Amino acid sequence: MIQKSVAENVIQAALETGGxxxxxxxxxxxxxxxxxxxxxxxxxxxxxxYGVGIRILKGEYSVYAFTSDDSEENLLQVAxxxxxxxxxxxIDVTLNxxxxxxxxxxxxxxxxxSVSKKQKVEWLRRAHLSAMxxxxxxxxxxxxxxxxxxxxxxxxxxxxxxxxxxxxxxxGISVIxxxxxxxxxxxxxxxxxxxxxxxxxxxxxGIAKEAARSAKTILFADHAPSGNFPVVxxxxxxxxxxxxxxxxxxxxxxxxxxxxIFADKLGEYVASPLVTAYDDGTIPNAWGSLNIDDEGMATQxxxxxxxxxxxxxxxxxxGSRKMNMDPTGSGRRESYKYAPTSRMNNTFIAxxxxxxxxxxxxxxxxxxxxxxxxxxxxxxxxxxxxSVSEGYMIRDGKIAEPIKGAAIIGKGIDTLxxxxxxxxxxxxxVGMCGASSGTVPVTVGQPMxxxxxxxxxxxxxxx
Amino acid sequence: xxxxxxxxxxxxxxxxAGFEEMELFYSSSKAVSIAVYHQEIDDYTIMEEGxxxxxxxxxxxxxxSYAERIAADSIPLLLEEAxxxxxxxxxxxxxxxxxxxxxxxxxxPFSEEIEQLDPEKMIQAAMEIERIAYETDExxxxxxxxxxSQGVNETLIANTKGLHCHSKSAYTSLGLYLTAQDGESTAxxxxxxxxxxxxxxxxxxxxxxxxxxxxxxxxHASSIASGTYPIIFRYDTxxxxxxxxxxxxxxxxxxxxxxxLKGKLNEQIVGENISFVDDPLMKDTITYAPFDSEGFATRKxxxxxxxxxxxxxxxxxxxxKDGVESTGNAVKGGFRSxxxxxxxxxxxxxxxxxxxxxxxxxxxxxxIVELQGTNAxxxxxxxxxxxxxxxxxxxxxxxxxxxxQFTVAGNVFELLNDVSVIGNDLRFRSAISLPSLKVNGxxxxxxxxxx
Numbered sequence: 001m002i003q004k005s006v007a008e009n010v011i012q013a014a015l016e017t018g019g020x021x022x023x024x025x026x027x028x029x030x031x032x033x034x035x036x037x038x039x040x041x042x043x044x045x046x047x048x049x050y051g052v053g054i055r056i057l058k059g060e061y062s063v064y065a066f067t068s069d070d071s072e073e074n075l076l077q078v079a080x081x082x083x084x085x086x087x088x089x090x091i092d093v094t095l096n097x098x099x100x101x102x103x104x105x106x107x108x109x110x111x112x113x114s115v116s117k118k119q120k121v122e123w124l125r126r127a128h129l130s131a132m133x134x135x136x137x138x139x140x141x142x143x144x145x146x147x148x149x150x151x152x153x154x155x156x157x158x159x160x161x162x163x164x165x166x167x168x169x170x171x172g173i174s175v176i177x178x179x180x181x182x183x184x185x186x187x188x189x190x191x192x193x194x195x196x197x198x199x200x201x202x203x204x205x206g207i208a209k210e211a212a213r214s215a216k217t218i219l220f221a222d223h224a225p226s227g228n229f230p231v232v233x234x235x236x237x238x239x240x241x242x243x244x245x246x247x248x249x250x251x252x253x254x255x256x257x258x259x260x261i262f263a264d265k266l267g268e269y270v271a272s273p274l275v276t277a278y279d280d281g282t283i284p285n286a287w288g289s290l291n292i293d294d295e296g297m298a299t300q301x302x303x304x305x306x307x308x309x310x311x312x313x314x315x316x317x318x319g320s321r322k323m324n325m326d327p328t329g330s331g332r333r334e335s336y337k338y339a340p341t342s343r344m345n346n347t348f349i350a351x352x353x354x355x356x357x358x359x360x361x362x363x364x365x366x367x368x369x370x371x372x373x374x375x376x377x378x379x380x381x382x383x384x385x386x387s388v389s390e391g392y393m394i395r396d397g398k399i400a401e402p403i404k405g406a407a408i409i410g411k412g413i414d415t416l417x418x419x420x421x422x423x424x425x426x427x428x429x430v431g432m433c434g435a436s437s438g439t440v441p442v443t444v445g446q447p448m449x450x451x452x453x454x455x456x457x458x459x460x461x462x463x
Numbered sequence: 464x465x466x467x468x469x470x471x472x473x474x475x476x477x478x479x480a481g482f483e484e485m486e487l488f489y490s491s492s493k494a495v496s497i498a499v500y501h502q503e504i505d506d507y508t509i510m511e512e513g514x515x516x517x518x519x520x521x522x523x524x525x526x527x528s529y530a531e532r533i534a535a536d537s538i539p540l541l542l543e544e545a546x547x548x549x550x551x552x553x554x555x556x557x558x559x560x561x562x563x564x565x566x567x568x569x570x571x572p573f574s575e576e577i578e579q580l581d582p583e584k585m586i587q588a589a590m591e592i593e594r595i596a597y598e599t600d601e602x603x604x605x606x607x608x609x610x611x612s613q614g615v616n617e618t619l620i621a622n623t624k625g626l627h628c629h630s631k632s633a634y635t636s637l638g639l640y641l642t643a644q645d646g647e648s649t650a651x652x653x654x655x656x657x658x659x660x661x662x663x664x665x666x667x668x669x670x671x672x673x674x675x676x677x678x679x680x681x682x683h684a685s686s687i688a689s690g691t692y693p694i695i696f697r698y699d700t701x702x703x704x705x706x707x708x709x710x711x712x713x714x715x716x717x718x719x720x721x722x723x724l725k726g727k728l729n730e731q732i733v734g735e736n737i738s739f740v741d742d743p744l745m746k747d748t749i750t751y752a753p754f755d756s757e758g759f760a761t762r763k764x765x766x767x768x769x770x771x772x773x774x775x776x777x778x779x780x781x782x783x784k785d786g787v788e789s790t791g792n793a794v795k796g797g798f799r800s801x802x803x804x805x806x807x808x809x810x811x812x813x814x815x816x817x818x819x820x821x822x823x824x825x826x827x828x829x830x831i832v833e834l835q836g837t838n839a840x841x842x843x844x845x846x847x848x849x850x851x852x853x854x855x856x857x858x859x860x861x862x863x864x865x866x867x868q869f870t871v872a873g874n875v876f877e878l879l880n881d882v883s884v885i886g887n888d889l890r891f892r893s894a895i896s897l898p899s900l901k902v903n904g905x906x907x908x909x910x911x912x913x914x
Contacts, residue, residue: 034551037719038719038720040553040554041551041552041553041554042552042554043527043552043801044526044527044547044548044549044551044552045527045528045529045548045799045801046527046528046529046544046547046548047516047528047529047530047531047544047799048529048530048531048532048537048540049531049799050531050532051512051531060505061503061504061505061506062505062506062507063504063506063507063508064506064507064508064509065508065509065510065511066509066510066511066512067511067512068511068512068513068514068531068532069511069532078509078511081509082507082509085497085504085507085582117547117548117550117551118551121551139720140719140720140721142719176720176721176844178720181723182845183720183723183844183845184842184844184845185721185842185843185844223847223872224849226689226870226872226906226907226908227689227908228910257500257605257607258605259605259607259642337510337512339506339508372839373839373840374836374838374839375836375838375839376835376836376838376839378651378835380607380642380649380651381649381650381651381867383835383851383867383868385835385836385840385850385851385870386836386839387836387839387840387849404847405842405845405847405848405849405872406849407836407840407849407850407851407870407872409835409851409868409869409870410868411868434838453910455686455868455869455870455908455909455910456870456908457849457850457851457869457870457871457872457906457907457908458849458872458906458908459847459849459872459873459874459906460906461689461691461906
């Protein structure tokens with residue numbers, strides 16, 4: 001994607017003012033989106049993003065510049081103007097690029113642009129028809145199909161020269177149920193890191209029906225109560241609780257500055273002994289996987305917590321300099337427009353011993369959170385929150401009436417220590433995570449878990 | 464290749480390819496952002512981005528495409544993608560291009576001083592606010608980052624029907640985010656300000672002290688007993704919460720079935736003390752815009768007046784569907800996006816009370832100064848919300864305690880029927896602005912048993 005000689009000249013220019021590391025990130029991305037509203041294709045959009053990001057490091061300081069003009073003349077100019085932010089004595093750097101061929105562990109069989117838009121529209125129509133036929137209360141659907149093919153090339157002053165190809169596809173289905181003046185919606189978004197073979201095996205009708213069922217259930221659900229309850233959180237996307245309560249707090253950009261509650265706690269109990277958790281960027285074709293991270297390092301399976309004890313952080317190159325620890329293949333960025341930083345890939349709590357039935361049966365009065373929307377966290381204070389879109393009361397060890405509109409809040413370590421049951425049904429859920437280096441695909445995951453007490457904020461008052 | 468030449472070549476090639484009408488939307492931005500940590504440059508980012516989107520009418524259907532490279536080799540790609548996309552469009556809504564409005568208000572002011580701003584001045588300012596923050600209060604444990612940024616944005620909309628709208632603007636901003644600690648208690652807070660006139664307008668001391676005050680005031684917080692409380696939303700949390708639901712006033716949401724407001728024009732939908740106005744032509748606001756993203760002239764208009772729904776926001780497409788005129792509310796997130804509907808400078812008409820008056824006049828209430836989880840805790844279809852919050856307990860007209868680890872829940876439409884006091888502290892900072900508001904009662908959930 002870039003000639004070696006050009007890369008070499010640009011990196012030399014970037015290091016002219018004394019930087020000790022320079023890196024080029026070249027990206028060529030083809031994107032296509034089709035949206036269908038109420039069974040009619042309303043929008044189809046496609047395009048190409050192309051650009052180069054130039055990063056220069058000097059010790060713990062970072063300079064970043066990007067441009068969508070990749071002529072050598074412009075790249076040299078951008079590299080030199082970025083280098084102006086570093087004023088030191090140039091170091092003698094010998095560049096010796098070895099093109100590294102990486103093994104592609106995440107196969108792409110059917111390229112996004114090899115499938116006709118008509119076929120993609122057909123997938124959307126199947127989702128629409130299936131949702132509409134579920135029940136007369138289903139009033140509207142929006143179905144969206146997005147596919148992306150992204151070629152990247154990373155070159156750095158340590159001699160790295162590596163290319164990678166990444167394909168993503170995702171279908172979003174949003175269903176509205178309506179009764180009288182009440183309206184509720186449910187959103188599902190299955191996706192894959194790989195080719196469109198994923199769509200060929202996807203149970204489109206089943207997912208659309210589940211979205212319709214969820215919208216209908218929420219429509220007739222009571223408002224969630226407010227107060228403190230034991231909370232059972234279902235598997236797959238339920239893992240958003242770990243992503244917020246812990247995952248962000250393990251990212252080196254927060255830990256290095258001690259802006260995380262998890263700083264200086266390696267080897268200490270930060271969770272219940274039932275909790276073991278990983279961030280694993282190597283799972284074949286999982287939504288948050290990568291062959292290499294956006295700094296060119298192979299992703300790996302990182303142990304975060306083992307039987308409640310903190311074992312590791314998520315560390316990018318700059319974080320590794322600041323913390324004096326090895327990077328973990330966790331440097332990520334949305335595009336060439338962002339400097340990379342430490343991020344999650346596929347983060348999950350490992351399977352435990354309990355069956356889901358046991359967990360419910362052992363809960364006298366509590367909340368069952370079946371489907372979650374996203375959440376957020378302040379890593380410094382570890383105050384986190386996430387929203388339950390479809391939930392249920394648990395009464396006398398049984399799942400009882402549905403509830404909606406519950407925010408669940410807590411503090412990181414406090415919550416992790418209150419996990420008192422961990423199920424045996426580990427599953428992963430697809431999400432997008434936004435932070436300083438942009439929005440990147442991640443999976444969250446867990447088996448069903450129970451937290452002995454959490455604050456539920458619903459409109460329904462005391463239950 | 465400059466954008467004018469690109470336009471000429473693109474339209475010529477498009478005509479050959481069979482497009483009946485064509486439009487080009489060009490946007491570019493250049494920005495520099497500098498972050499300081501411990502009086503050293505920590506991060507220095509130079510941004511240069513831009514691109515074009517193209518839309519063309521092919522056999523009566525509109526196809527869209529975009530490209531980042533303003534170069535001859537982008538032209539075939541733009542045309543081919545637009546053609547492919549036009550072929551799958553099924554909605555026949557007679558979408559056409561616009562020849563332009565008869566007249567436009569004066570162009571956006573452009574500050575050359577900001578365009579030419581010396582990065583050294585930005586570095587000095589970012590260092591100064593960091594320094595002031597540490598000096599202001601010993602409980603400031605560390606400034607996570609302090610930054611200054613400067614940017615220039617340019618937009619051109621031109622089509623084969625004669626439309627030609629161009630605008631250029633510059634802004635600069637300064638801010639910081641810090642951690643305060645006192646014993647075991649930790650809190651964070653930040654502040655930022657911006658200007659479109661002169662860098663000297665930014666008050667370094669005020670910004671730094673406000674950030675410190677914000678963080679320090681949140682120390683030693685505890686939760687509260689669940690129950691129904693009168694709530695005061697400070698202007699920023701009022702804007703965040705209610706602003707996020709004003710998309711319901713978009714005709715696009717109405718037509719797609721995503722709002723409860725369908726069929727409610729000229730009906731009383733919220734309390735009589737509520738009036739929402741969108742005024743894109745207000746001088747000195749960052750959102751000032753003489754034309755919208757379709758090149759349609761903007762104007763000031765009431766959306767809600769004394770609680771009655773007067774108008775939805777429209778672009779040309781939604782207006783045509785409803786048989787009305789566009790309100791000049793076409794918006795486009797950037798050259799990649801398609802044209803949607805949104806506000807330019809939508810605000811709630813302020814009242815006369817200061818925030819202090821609202822506190823003094825309250826027997827018992829909660830003042831909310833931070834909301835968390837607005838990315839997921841608001842149900843846009845129903846208007847329900849349940850959000851984590853940080854705030855203060857007010858008893859007998861005085862702040863008596865700092866609160867965190869609680870949630871506030873309700874429904875935005877019901878809330879707007881239950882506003883008892885509207886503040887006078889309206890600040891125009893983005894496309895939506897609200898003053899502080901007091902609401903009679905909302906459900907609060909916390910983990911204390913007795914209050």
